[in-house]
Amino acid sequence: MLLTPEDVNRIALLARLDLSGPEKQAMLDQLNGFFGIVERMSAVDTSGVEPLYTPLSAVQAVALRLRDDVVTETDQRELNQKSAPAVTDGLFLVPKVVE
Numbered sequence: 001m002l003l004t005p006e007d008v009n010r011i012a013l014l015a016r017l018d019l020s021g022p023e024k025q026a027m028l029d030q031l032n033g034f035f036g037i038v039e040r041m042s043a044v045d046t047s048g049v050e051p052l053y054t055p056l057s058a059v060q061a062v063a064l065r066l067r068d069d070v071v072t073e074t075d076q077r078e079l080n081q082k083s084a085p086a087v088t089d090g091l092f093l094v095p096k097v098v099e
Contacts, residue, residue: 003031005025007031
């Protein structure tokens with residue numbers, strides 16, 4: 001998937017970037033290089049490869065350091081909502097911002 005100069009212009013517009021001519025060309029080259037790498041990686045057959053949760057587990061055994069899933073803080077909803085301008089049934093009320 002090669003990008004065109006028009007694609008770079010649109011990306012720059014959406015990102016609100018003011019790129020000069022040479023900067024646009026450099027961006028085009030960099031983006032096309034990136035997408036080239038992605039296409040090469042997508043072409044590799046990984047059907048028999050197990051997913052890794054960390055790359056380190058490919059070279060050594062890694063024990064997961066998971067903590068027990070226990071509640072460590074008390075419920076302080078009422079205290080947290082004291083400064084709110086409007087609360088109903090334990091929920092913050094906010095003004096409608098989208099018409």
